[in-house]
Amino acid sequence: MTDLLRVESLAKRFGGIVATDDLNFRIPEGELHAVIGPNGAGKTTLIAQLSGQLRPDSGRIYFAGDDITAIPMHARSTLGLARSFQITSLFLDLSVLDNVALAVQARAGHSFHFWRNARREPELRDPARAALARVGLKERADLPASALSHGEHRQLELAMALASKPRMLLLDEPMAGLGPEESARMVATLRELKKELTILLVEHDMEAVFALADRITVLVYGRMIASGRPEDIRSNAQVRDAYLGEQEAVHG
Amino acid sequence: MTWTLNLRAVVVILLLLALVLLPVYVELTGSRFLLTLFTRIVILALAAVSLNLILGYGGMMSFGHAAYLGIGGYSVGILAFEGVTSGFVQWPVALLVSALFALVIGALSLRTRGVYFIMITLAFAQMAYYIVAGLARYGGDDGLTIEKRSQFFPPLNLSNKMQFYYLCLALLFASIYLVWRIVNSRFGLAVQGARSNDTRMRAIGFPTYRYKLTCFVIAGTLCGLSGTLLANHTDFVSPAMMYWTRSGDLIIMVVLGGMGSTFGPLFGAVALLVLEEVLSGITEYWQIILGPLLLLVVLFARGGIDGLLGKVRQKVHHD
Numbered sequence: 339m340t341d342l343l344r345v346e347s348l349a350k351r352f353g354g355i356v357a358t359d360d361l362n363f364r365i366p367e368g369e370l371h372a373v374i375g376p377n378g379a380g381k382t383t384l385i386a387q388l389s390g391q392l393r394p395d396s397g398r399i400y401f402a403g404d405d406i407t408a409i410p411m412h413a414r415s416t417l418g419l420a421r422s423f424q425i426t427s428l429f430l431d432l433s434v435l436d437n438v439a440l441a442v443q444a445r446a447g448h449s450f451h452f453w454r455n456a457r458r459e460p461e462l463r464d465p466a467r468a469a470l471a472r473v474g475l476k477e478r479a480d481l482p483a484s485a486l487s488h489g490e491h492r493q494l495e496l497a498m499a500l501a502s503k504p505r506m507l508l509l510d511e512p513m514a515g516l517g518p519e520e521s522a523r524m525v526a527t528l529r530e531l532k533k534e535l536t537i538l539l540v541e542h543d544m545e546a547v548f549a550l551a552d553r554i555t556v557l558v559y560g561r562m563i564a565s566g567r568p569e570d571i572r573s574n575a576q577v578r579d580a581y582l583g584e585q586e587a588v589h590g
Numbered sequence: 591m592t593w594t595l596n597l598r599a600v601v602v603i604l605l606l607l608a609l610v611l612l613p614v615y616v617e618l619t620g621s622r623f624l625l626t627l628f629t630r631i632v633i634l635a636l637a638a639v640s641l642n643l644i645l646g647y648g649g650m651m652s653f654g655h656a657a658y659l660g661i662g663g664y665s666v667g668i669l670a671f672e673g674v675t676s677g678f679v680q681w682p683v684a685l686l687v688s689a690l691f692a693l694v695i696g697a698l699s700l701r702t703r704g705v706y707f708i709m710i711t712l713a714f715a716q717m718a719y720y721i722v723a724g725l726a727r728y729g730g731d732d733g734l735t736i737e738k739r740s741q742f743f744p745p746l747n748l749s750n751k752m753q754f755y756y757l758c759l760a761l762l763f764a765s766i767y768l769v770w771r772i773v774n775s776r777f778g779l780a781v782q783g784a785r786s787n788d789t790r791m792r793a794i795g796f797p798t799y800r801y802k803l804t805c806f807v808i809a810g811t812l813c814g815l816s817g818t819l820l821a822n823h824t825d826f827v828s829p830a831m832m833y834w835t836r837s838g839d840l841i842i843m844v845v846l847g848g849m850g851s852t853f854g855p856l857f858g859a860v861a862l863l864v865l866e867e868v869l870s871g872i873t874e875y876w877q878i879i880l881g882p883l884l885l886l887v888v889l890f891a892r893g894g895i896d897g898l899l900g901k902v903r904q905k906v907h908h909d
Contacts, residue, residue: 411793412792412793412794412795412797415793415794415795416795421793423790423793427787427789427790427793428787428790429782429783429786429787429790430786430787431786432782432783432786436779439779440779440780440783440791440794440796441794443776443779443780444794444795444796445795449776449777449779449780449796449801450776450777450801450804451775451776451777452771452772452775452777452778453771453772453775454775454776455771455774455775456774456775456776456778456779457774457779459776462776498794502794502795
């Protein structure tokens with residue numbers, strides 16, 4: 339397998355806080371790679387650097403072999419690196435289908451077309467409907483996005499990321515704030531998606547992470563303390579001390 | 591069939607019919623006053639339609655939209671004063687100047703948001719107002735009388751009140767259609783996406799500034815057209831055409847009629863101007879009645895008149 343994403347010596351600090359500390363990892367094509375770690379471990383900062391929202395202080399990011407470190411956010415999305423947001427960011431007063439169709443439209447060249455009814459263009463609507471079907475929102479397509487539940491908003495976020503026809507998805511806590519039932523549905527959806535896409539998943543829900551991930555990277559204070567298959571991570575003493583044990587203590 | 595119960599569609603059809611047939615009624619009753627009033631309503635409705643494009647669909651709260659009325663009007667007035675009466679020159683000049691003005695104002699103001707955007711558009715419009723008021727050669731504060739309306743090819747004669755009314759009405763219908771096409775196009779959806787969530791639009795790869803600026807220029811140009819009609823209607827232009835209260839009137843029309851709806855601005859213009867006419871006939875202090883009425887609409891009918899009509903259909907539909 340070839341590496342789709344490769345990160346070399348990535349570093350980012352905010353004043354005295356080291357958010358990303360000399361990070362090296364690679365994600366082969368087709369892998370679902372989870373990044374876990376306690377709050378403040380620099381997970382969201384990592385995603386921001388990968389998506390182009392933040393510029394790293396040093397280090398390199400390669401996507402499909404190309405150095406994309408200096409490429410801006412919208413251009414990365416054109417290369418096939420799509421991101422979903424931790425805080426839901428949607429077009430609430432537009433319909434669910436419109437939301438996804440806009441994501442399709444973003445990839446379909448410029449939008450200086452003033453006459454043809456875009457809501458009747460199969461090139462925009464069909465891929466949007468297909469993306470909605472994949473996340474299980476087909477029946478909700480014509481509702482305003484504001485009418486959906488929180489869980490459905492997360493599904494819709496995912497549909498929008500999918501509609502931009504990415505090669506790789508960067509998912510920032512897709513289960514955040516979901517009930518058990520909704521989480522289970524999201525896990526099922528992600529299990530479907532990982533058959534075709536490479537995914538980097540940042541998530542707090544350990545059950546979901548261990549159910550989905552091919553490999554897991556553990557971050558603490560911006561530094562990678564372990565990386566490997568789920569079984570190895572579960573039995574890693576350092577990880578238990580730093581993170582898993584602490585969680586169990588909280589939950590217990 | 592649900593559309594037989596669709597009150598909004600019924601009202602739209604009746605209103606459009608009434609506007610088309612109004613001259614017949616005027617012919618029968620000889621009520622010239624009614625024709626003058628409705629010519630004015632139709633012209634300002636066109637201005638409201640253009641404002642609705644940026645305010646209702648684009649979420650751009652421009653408080654200087656009347657500036658284009660003045661620019662369109664003065665383009666006609668000044669050219670006529672200098673002896674150029676051909677509409678084939680006057681109108682393109684009016685539209686071009688309006689478009690350029692919109693391009694400059696838009697390019698600067700669209701870099702700001704919220705209250706700042708409102709204040710900058712207002713400031714530019716007031717600047718235009720004072721510049722025009724300072725043009726001594728063209729009447730300054732007192733305004734400028736237009737001796738001769740825009741000249742087109744022979745059968746079309748803008749001095750014929752009936753013909754002029756139909757020309758205005760045709761342009762109003764054309765603008766409503768144009769805006770309807772635009773807002774449902776890819777461009778229109780990009781603009782509405784930017785209204786809804788600008789940050790997200792940029793994140794998925796839309797350069798929203800370009801789309802909003804283009805939308806702003808289209809709306810300004812369309813309102814400039816309304817200005818050329820208004821100048822021809824009153825045979826007179828004055829700085830008052832572009833005073834900030836006129837911009838406020840246009841906003842009221844759009845909000846009262848229903849922001850972001852196809853026929854809302856038309857409803858709003860008819861309702862506001864007819865109310866103004868009726869109430870001012872009853873009392874000198876008609877604004878005391880109009881004010882609370884507007885307040886009620888803003889408080890209890892968010893979608894304006896268009897929203898209220900839509901609600902009635904929904905109720906009937908649910909039963």
